[in-house]
Amino acid sequence: MIPREKLASIRDLFPVTKRQLYLDSSHQTPLSGPVRDALVSFLTEGYETAGPKPVWVRRVEDTRASVARLFNTSPAEIAFTKNTSEGLNIAANAVPLEAGDNVVLIEGDHPNNAYAWLNLKRKGVEIRFAPLKDNEVATAKTFEPYIDGRTKVITLSHVSFHAGQVHDLADIGSLCKGRGIYLIIDAMQSVGVIPIDVKALHISVLAAGTHKGLLVPQGLGVLYVANGLDELRPAYLAMSSMLNPPADYIARPKDLAVRRDAQRFEFGNVNLPDLHALDAAIKLIESVGVNAIYGHVNELGDLLLRKLDQLGITVVGPRERGKRNHIYVLNLPVTEWADFFARNDVRVSPERGGIRVSLGMFNSVEDVERLISVIRAGQKEELSAITMQLD
Numbered sequence: 001m002i003p004r005e006k007l008a009s010i011r012d013l014f015p016v017t018k019r020q021l022y023l024d025s026s027h028q029t030p031l032s033g034p035v036r037d038a039l040v041s042f043l044t045e046g047y048e049t050a051g052p053k054p055v056w057v058r059r060v061e062d063t064r065a066s067v068a069r070l071f072n073t074s075p076a077e078i079a080f081t082k083n084t085s086e087g088l089n090i091a092a093n094a095v096p097l098e099a100g101d102n103v104v105l106i107e108g109d110h111p112n113n114a115y116a117w118l119n120l121k122r123k124g125v126e127i128r129f130a131p132l133k134d135n136e137v138a139t140a141k142t143f144e145p146y147i148d149g150r151t152k153v154i155t156l157s158h159v160s161f162h163a164g165q166v167h168d169l170a171d172i173g174s175l176c177k178g179r180g181i182y183l184i185i186d187a188m189q190s191v192g193v194i195p196i197d198v199k200a201l202h203i204s205v206l207a208a209g210t211h212k213g214l215l216v217p218q219g220l221g222v223l224y225v226a227n228g229l230d231e232l233r234p235a236y237l238a239m240s241s242m243l244n245p246p247a248d249y250i251a252r253p254k255d256l257a258v259r260r261d262a263q264r265f266e267f268g269n270v271n272l273p274d275l276h277a278l279d280a281a282i283k284l285i286e287s288v289g290v291n292a293i294y295g296h297v298n299e300l301g302d303l304l305l306r307k308l309d310q311l312g313i314t315v316v317g318p319r320e321r322g323k324r325n326h327i328y329v330l331n332l333p334v335t336e337w338a339d340f341f342a343r344n345d346v347r348v349s350p351e352r353g354g355i356r357v358s359l360g361m362f363n364s365v366e367d368v369e370r371l372i373s374v375i376r377a378g379q380k381e382e383l384s385a386i387t388m389q390l391d
Ligand SMILES: Cc1ncc(COP(=O)(O)O)c(C=O)c1O
Pocket: 083, 084, 085, 086, 110, 112, 157, 159, 160, 161, 186, 188, 189, 208, 209
């Protein structure tokens, strides 16, 4: 767990912790002081100097290096996008796929990933779905029955948004490497909260937004594209994608060579305010360490599960360490409980199977205890409502 004093100083950086019980980091991050300061100083520069664009663009490269550190890779393998969906659609349209090839996904995984690939059905690409129970994690075995000689891509979320499973990317990555299959990962729910070593996991492409574990407002995504996958070609082109961008800004029809690095997938101007914020956010994350954040939310998860057991409340996803991390979907009827939590100033999300509690670096043991006492009060309220109905 993050030491008490350190946690207190982190909580000071997230003023929301003083106002409500925030257990909704998987929906969106609350903003921290360093992120707000970075945004304010960007706005002030724009306001007072009409924008020192070359300085801003240089800082984008600092942020690229920060993102690369997070994934244990090089800045040349990082591009900036708008969100997860854009990154996944870029990947779906970049992989060389022909009619009759197939792509395997997990049934019920996030629709933003599913649609990116389903859109390829019009090209004759077959999209296969491997079934998976909410309390199971995906491993190589999940995919094996669905792959054959025409399988070109396996794609899934690292952490599922609706049950919190942490899928076994090491095992799936080994399968993909052995079979020459691209592994394409939606890391929206894991980035910043779980250490991700893209090389060790044999990930070909990884896409994520930055408004959850990476702590900045919506509108910015990161895209990792492994070096050497030159056959992955961008479906769109802009000057920023070109190997020889024309200095006179006149397009050369005969020179359509694209950059070899991941920036061939970057189109035009990027989200400069958010990129300033992201650098500050990653520095905040690094001041704690992704490993420490991972351990912290895991231990809070242990505590939450123990306390839920005492209340007789089960979770939808897996309980074993390593198979879950910071997302816990409580088996509580959504209609009654979503409203009850809102009335008690507890921020959680309604989910397919119940109420989603998601933990962040700023959450504490006291937060978990407060949640439990609110649930206990809710159970009593439920009981008295039933008694009233019987009376
Ligand atoms: C697994 C997963 N993928 C993608 C998204 C969102 O996609 P985007 O960043 O394109 O809005 C979410 C939730 O917001 C998610 O949980």
